[in-house]
Amino acid sequence: MTSNAFKYSVLAVAITTSLGVASTANAAKSVGDSTPTIDNIATATYSIAGIAQTPVESNKVTVNITQSAAFSLTAKNVDGDLTDDYNKLAVVTPKGRVAFNHTLTNSGNVEDTYTLNLAQGGDIPNNPQGAGSYDFATTNVTYTIYNADGTEKSTQTVTGTVFQNTNIVLKPNERADILVSAKTSGNIGGDSQNLTLSATSAFFTASDVTKATLTNIDNSVTKVPVFKITSKVSSTLNLNDPTSKVTYTVTVRNDENAPYAANANNIMVFDGLPAGLRLADQPNISVSNNATITSGNEGKGTSSASDSIRVTLLNLAPGQEATIKFDVQKDQAETLADLKTTLNHAAVTLDLGENQIIYDTTDANDTQQNTANFYPSTDDSEITDGTVNTVIGSDSTAPLVSNQRAVSIVSPTKKEIPTTTTANTLVTHSAVISNTGKETEGDAVGEIKLTITSGSGNKVTVVAGSVELVYDADNNPATPNTTYTITRDGNGDYDLSTAIPKNGAPAWTGMVPNSTVTINYQVESNEAVVGTTENTTVTLVVGGQDAPTTGDRLVRNETTVKGLKLLKEQALNETCAASSTLTFTQGAVAAKPGNCIVYKITAFNDFSAADPRFTFDNVVITDTTARFNDKAIIQSASTTYVFPVKLDDVTSNSEIPATNSYNASASTSAISGTVTSLAPQKYAAMVFAVKLNPAGSTTP
Template identity: 35%
Template structure:
C-alpha cells in the first residue's frame, strides 16, 4: 500500500492597525489626559490541503486564534512644589523676593503606550501685566525613563515657547522653572502659565471636541520680604563735666515686624552695622554677650574687620537671622574721642540693616534699611513708605518706621546762694520765729530733681549739739519755684516739703514737692524757720558778744553727672533787752555829780562815799536788735529797782525818780522804783534815774 503524503502551508499572520481616537479622553484636574484607545482585532486561522494518492482531499482548517490590539495615547502635566510625589495643576504661594527668582517644579509624563511628542509653552497671564521677566527666566529639565535619569539641559524663555520633547512609553520630563520677577513689591502676587501639547492628539483629525490635546499648569508666587524697624536710643547720657572719664550707652533694637501673612517673611543672613559720629569712639569692646535675641532670632558674629573693638568707630554684625516678630537688641558704650571735637547737637548715631533678600549675587535686590534715610537702598520694595525719625520719636514699627536721636549729654551745674543773717529773741515762741531763705539755681542744661533722690538738701547745726537753744523748725520748711529765674513765682504760694529721717538727719527731696523738677535757669527758694527757747543773750554771761547759732544748708545732687554738693551757712543771733546800771556820787545831794574826782556815771565800785552823801543811780534799757528790717521791737518793758536792795544803808530821795521815755513816768510804789516803756525800737535806749542818800551810822 502506498503511503499518503501531507503538504502543510503556513499562512502568514498579518496585523493591520487602523488608528481612531476615542471621544472619551478628557484632561483630569490633575492634568492627566485619560486613555485614548483604539481596539484592533486580528483573527488568524491556518488551513491545509492534501491528496491521498492521486485523490485530492478536503481542505483542513485549524482552530481560529484572535489577537486584540489596544493603543493608548495619554500624558500628564503636574505641579510638584508642595510634594514631588503628589501633583495637581497649580503651584501656589511660592515666596519670592522683589526682582528675585521663583522656582516652580513640574513633571510632564507620557502615560500612554506609544511614543508621542510634546510642545511646551511658558507665558505670563496677561501681556499688559507682566509679572515675570521671562527674557531672563530659564527652565532646567531632566528626562527620565522610569526612575532612571537621562538627558538634562536648560532652555531659555524663547526656547520654552516651542521646545518639543519626544517621550517613549514610560518616559517623563521633570522641569524646574526659574522665573525671574520684575517690578514687584511686598504683597504682590504673580501668575505664570506652563502648557504642554500632545502632537498625536493635536494632529489627529478624529480628535473629539471634548478631548484636550493641551494641558496647562498655573504657577503663583507672592512677594515677601522682612520689614525692619530700627530703634536706637541713648540709655545713659554723657557727662560733659567729665568728658575724660564718663561714657554714654546706646541701645539698638532691630525687629522684623509682622505686617501681615501675605507680606512678612523671615530675614536670613542679614548684617547690622553701626558707624559712630565724629567725636565718639567705642568705650568697651563688644562681645556676643552685648547682644540679646528674642523670637527665635540668632546672634550672628562680628565682622573681624569691624568688630567693635575699644577705640574703634563702630561695628558690623553678620549672619543674623530674624524670624517674623523676632528682635535683636545690641547694647554698647561710647566715650569722647580724644582726637576729635564733639558736637552733641549734631552727633546723631545711625544704624543700618543690610539684607540680600534672596542671598543671590544674580539679583539686584539687596535692601539697606537705615535710620539715615540717605543711606537706604531699595526701600521702594515696600508698599508703604517708612518714616525716619532723628529726634528720638517713639515708633510702633508696624510700617517699619525707624528712629534714632542726638547724643544725650549731661551738664549739671547747681549753685546755692542767699546766705542770710537773722536776729531772734531769747524765747521766740511761734510768732517770733525767724525765716531764713536759701536759693537753688539750676545753671545746667538738664532738669534737676525730676527723679526721686536726684536732688536733696539738709538743714543742720554747724556744731552738732542737740538740743540747742536755737533750733530749726524742720516741720515747717517750704519751697517756692521760679521756672525761668525771672523772679516770678510760678506756683504763687510756698510749697510745703516734708523731710525723711535718715541717720537722725532730716533729708528733703525736691522731687516730693516739685515732681517736674527745676528747669534750666529756674530757681527754688528754700524757706526754713528757726526758733529759740531761753537762749542766753550773751555767751558767756559776762561777755558782750551776742549768742548766735549757725545753720548749714547743704544741697546734695545724686545720680548720673552729679556735681559736688554745695553748702551755705546762715546765722541766727540772739538779740533782746540789755539792762545796764550805773552810779555817780553826789556829795552835796543837789543832783550834781561831784566828789572823789568823779565826773560821770560809772559801773565801777565807788570807794570814797561818806554818810550823808547821795548816790545817783541810772538804769539803761537797750534794745540790742539791729535796725530794720533785721531787728524787732521790744514791747511792754518794765524797769524795776527794788527798795530792799539798798534800804538798809540808804534812803530813797523822794521825787528823784525820772525817765527819758517820752510817755513814761518813774514812780515809787513803796517797794520799788519802776518805769514802764510801751515800745522800745531796735537800737533804742531808754533810761530810768533816781537818787538815794547814804544813811548816817548809828
Template identity: 35%
Template sequence: MKSNTFNYSLLAIGVAAVLGLSTAASAVETPTTTTGVDITNQATANYSVAGQAQPEAKSNIVKVSVSQQVSFSLTADNNDTAAPTNGVQGDNKNENIAVTPNGFVLFEHTLKNTGNTTDTYDITVGATDPKYTQNASTVTFTTYKADGTPITDRTNITLNYMENTLIPSTLEKGEYVKFTIRAKTSGNKGEETLPLQLSVTSRNLAGIAGATKTLINTDTSFTRLPTFGIVKTITNGLDLNDTTYQDTATYKVVVTNDGTNFSADATNITIEDVLPNGLVMAKELIASNITVSTGATKGTIASGSLGSQGFSITNVNLPIGQSITITFEVKQTGAVTITPTVAMGMINHVTVTDDLDEDAATTGDIVIDSTKTGSPENVSTFYPAANPEVNYVKGETPAKSGDDSTVPLLTIKRELTLTGVTTKEIAPVTGLTAADTAGQVTHSTVITNTGKDVEGSKPGELTFTITDNDGGVRDAINVVPGTVKVTYNPGGTGTGVTDATITPVNGIYDINTVLTAGIKAGGIVTITYNVSANDAPLFNPVTSTNDADATFEDTIVTLIPVAEGAPTPITVTDKTTVRGLVLVKKQALAVDCAATSTGIVGSFVTTDITGALPGQCIVYQIQARNTSTTAAGFPITSVTILDEFSKFAPNATYVIGSLADMDGAEIEGTDRVTTTLATLAAQGTATMQFKVKIKTGL
C-alpha cells in the first residue's frame, strides 16, 4: 500500500498531555508488539452429470498465519561523542551541541518504522527554554523509503517551529523521516545549557495495554564562544631626550583565545590598535611583525599604516588556546610634549572584533573585546555574569582567562634574569603543611637585576607565580602553602633579608610586600619553596616498575615584571620525582622440594607458569628496591617484607625451613614469612626467597 503524504496542518494540542503519558519512555526504540491472525480458505464446486445435479465438491482447507509487528525508533543523530560530553551518537539525547550567543543550533533526529505494518506517528515539538526564539526557528523534514530513496513529495519540507505543535506522519514498513530543528537562541551567554524536547507517539500502539507508545528525545545546546585575552606590553621604551623624534618605542600585542569551559575556535576576527595623540607608526606593519602559534593565522594587514595612528588586521583565525603576537614600533610626532608624567597617561587600546557565527544576517552576535573598559566593548553581554572580565591599564598581569591588560607609554628599559633550575626526589608520603615539613623537598630560584633601575619598589611592579603542571588543581604532589621564602642580597651596600616568608594574593607573589625598597641594580633574590607528596603513586601507569615511568611534577616559577619598561615574563621549571620502595615478586619451579635446595627449573619470571604438577614445588623470590637515585635520593628505613601463607592456600603449603634472604633478618612464622632491614640505601635492594609445595589431589 502506498503511504499517505504528510499532513502538514499544525494541530495545536497541550504538550503536557502528550509528554506526560504514563506509557512514555525515553528509549531509542520501542519493544516490538506482536498481534496474530489466521486466514483460512476453502473452495467449493457445483456440477451435474447427465443432467443430474451432483453433490457439492469441497477443496482442502488452507491457512495463512499473519503476524503484525508494531515498533518504531526515535534517535538523536548529532555527533556528541567528543570530550568533554562523551555522548553516544544515535541515542535519545543530543547533548551540549555548540551554539553561539544569539545564534542558531541544529538538532538532528530520525524517526523510523521498525515494524512490519504501516503506522501513523504524531511528532510533537515540545516546550523549549525561553532563550529559544520560536518565531525565528524552523523544523525541516525529509522522508525516505526503506532503501534510502527520498520520497519526492515529502522532501525538504520546512515548517515554523511552534511549541506544542503536533505533526502527523504515516510511514510504511522500513520508511523513515530525518528532520532537523533549527533553533534560534537569544540572550544566551557562554556556558549556558538550553533544553528542548521532542516526542513521537505511535497510533497503532495507542490501544494496546502496556505497550510503549511514546519515545522522547532530549536536546541541549551549550553556548560556546571564544574568550579573548589581550595583553599589550612595551619591550623598548622611548628616549625622550631624542629631539629629532626618530627614536622608537616597541609595543607587543598578544591576543590569545583563552581556554575556558565554554571555549570555541575564533574565526575571521579583526584586531585593531589606535595610538594616542603624539604617537604614530614608525614603520609599516608587515607580515614579519606577526607571529602565530600552532593553527592560528596571521590574517590580512590593511595597507598604509606608516605614519598613521594605528593598524588593522582582518581574517585572523585563533583556535582554542592559540595566540597571535603583533610587534610594532611607534615614534613621536612632536605635536605633544611627552614627559615621563605625560607618558604615564598615554595609554592606547587594542580591540578585537568577532562575528561569532560568520553570518552577516544574524544580529546581536558580534563580540567586541578591548583593553578599554566601556564602549565599544560589549563582552559582558556574552560572558557569564559570575566571571566578569577585568581590564588592567597599568601593565598588570591578567588574573584569569579573558582579562585584558595594556600599559602606558614607557621611557626606560629594565632587565632581569631568572636562573637556578632544581631537580628533587620525594617519597610518596610527606608532611603536608608548613608546620609539618617531614620529607618535603625544597626548590630554589634566583632573580638577578641586570638592568639599571630598581625593580619592585612599587606594589605590583615585580611579581612571580609558582604553578605546577596539574593546572592548579591540588593532586598528589603540590607546592606547600606558607613555605615560599625570599632571601635578598643587595650586592654591595644596603640591608639584606634572609628567609622572609612571602604570602600570595590570588596566587601572585609581590616582591614589594617583602622588599618595600625593591631590588637594587645588581641585587640578587633567592626564592625557595617546599613541595609535598600526599600518597603519590610511584609510577604512571601504576602497574609499572620501570624507572622511566616514575611519577613527577613540573613546577614553573614565572617572574612577571610590569609597568614601565617591563621585559617579557620569564620562567624556570623545577622537577619533583616520586621515589620509594618497589616490590617485585618472581617465581620458578624447583628441582626438588628440599628446604635447603637452591636449584630451580629455568629462570625466575614475573609472568605466569603453566604445566606445573601436583607435588612439585614453587620457589618465590621477592625483591624490594629503593628507586631513589644516589645523587638526589634518600635512604628508606624500617623495611619489612612479608608474604602470608593465605596468599597461596589452600592449593599449596609452605616448605618449612625454605625461607632464605640475603640482606636482612628473616622470621619464619606460623602464618607468614618476613624479612626486616633497618635501612635500604638509595638504589639498594633486598631479597627474600622461599618454597611452597603444590598439594596433590587438586
C-alpha cells in the first residue's frame, strides 16, 4: 500500500490569521496569538517629624507581551498524496502489522502540552472503513521528541492501550515523531480499515477550543496471497501388477483473479499420500519455479516406504503457478481402503508473520484449514471429483481409481446329441464367467467379450442367435437371476456390454464383484455319426483398462453324437433242442447241416441322460429272410423245432427276451417287430432261430 504524507503551509496560516481572515487551511495545523500585559505601579510612604504621611502611588506603566501559539500534526507515509491529512493504502496482511508515521510539531513561541489518542475508524474519501479494525493492546506506538536543533531529546514505546491520553510537552520548535505499528484485527483479504490519531493542545483548549484538536487518519488495505491448488492423477492403478504406477501432478497458483492478491514468498507445499500408496521405486519427483522438493515418510501409511513430498522455497507472484510431479504405486505392505475414490490431498502453508500462518488444502475435512481467517468465505472451496473449479482460490483433487480385476471362464459341459436334430432336440451348452475381482466387469465396450467356435467336423454347429446370458449377481439361490440375449458383432465377438434384457430383466449394467454369468448356447447336428465327438470352444477375451492377465480364458464343450445301437449275435444249437444252453457270440460259428442257429438282435438307446426328448419311439427291428434262402429255414411254432420269434424289453444285452410283448413275427421276406418306446439306457431284444439245410439240399 502507499502511505500518505501531509504538508502544511505555516506561512499561509500565519498570514490569514494575522489579517483576521477565516482560514480554510489544513486542519492538521493550528495557529493563534494572545496579548498578556504587565502593569507596574510604584508606591512610597514617608513621615514628617515622625508622623506618617499619606502613601503615594506613582503613575502606571504597561508592557504588552505578544504570545504566538501554533502546532501541526502531519501524516508522513509516502502514499502519492502529500497534501492531505491521511496515510492511505498501506498494505497489511490479515491480522498483520502496518506502520503509520506522524509528526507533531510545536511551531509557536510558547511551550504547550498535547494530549494524544488513538481511535478506531475515521472518514477518508474513497477509503471507507471495512470489516477490519485494530487491536490496541498489541499495537505499539513509539514517540520520539526532538529538540529545536533536531537532536533527540527522549523516546518511548508503549502499547496502543497505554498510549491513550498520553501527554507530550513540547517547547517552541520542538517536535515528536510518532510511529504507530498498528496490529490489525478481524480483517481478511480485500478489507480496508481506518485508524485516527488525534493531538489536543492545552493552550488552545484554554484560548480557542475550536483549534485545540488536530487529527490524522491512517488507512490500510488487506492483501494476501490466494492459493488455487489442483491435484490430478494420470491414469488408473492396476493392483494386479505390483509395478503399476500413476503420476500425480499438483499445481499451486497464486490466483490473480482475487483483487486483493499479493506476492507470496517461502511457500511450503506438503503432500502426504493416503495409506496403501507410496512413492514409486523411481518416483521422478520434480518441481518448477526453482523451488526445492524432497521425499519423506510423513504420509498416512504405517510402512517404512517413502510416502510424502515436501516443497520449500517456493515464491509466487499473483498469476504465477508452480507444478509438482511425482510417481506413485501401491504399497504392498498396506491396504488401500477405497479402490475407486482414493483422494490424495495437497496442502499449502505460508507464514505471514505475526503468528499468522495460512493453511490451505484440497481436503475440506482437514481441521487445520483456516482460509476463512484470510479470504472472504466465497473465495475458497474444494472439489473432489476432478472437475474444474473456477471459483477464486478454489481447490480440486481427482480421485484415484484403482483396478483389481480378476475374471475367468470355467465349468465346461458335456452333452449328447442325436445324429440329426430338430427344433425340439437341440442341445444347450454353457460356460460360466466368474468375476472374482473387485471391479464391475462387462459394462464398457470391449471389456468382456466372447467367441464361440465349432469343431472341425462341422457336423455339430452353434445355432445362430441362440446365445443367452444368465446373470447371478449375488450367488444367493433365494434371489432370482436375470436373463439377457446377446448377438455376435461384425468381428464374430459377443460383447457383454451389448446384452439386451429378456423377460423383464433390468438394463444390463455389468457384472458386480463376486457375480457370475452363465453363457448358454444351442448346438445342432446334421447327419452326424453316432459315437463321434465334436467340441465347441468358448473363449473369454478380456480388454479395457488394467485387463488381468491370469485366469482361465477358454472352455471346450464336448458334444457326443448318440443314437440307437444295434447288436446282432448268434448261438449254435447243434441238437436243435429247445432246452439247449445257448452261448451267443458276434464271432463266426462253425455249424453243420441240420444244426440250428439262434439269432439275437439287441437294440440299445445310447443316450446317457434321462431326457424324454431322447426316448426313441417305434423302433422297428428287422432281419430280412433273403439272407437264409436256400440255406436255412426260419423256425416257428409250425416247425418241428419250436423256437418262435420273440421281441421284448430286456435289462442288458446278454438277456434273452422272455415273451413276444411287441408282437414280432416272421413273414416270407423278413423277421421284424416294433418297440413302441425305448428310453435312454434301455434295451430291447428280438430272437429267432433257423435250421440249416442238410448238405446239398435246399430244404431242411
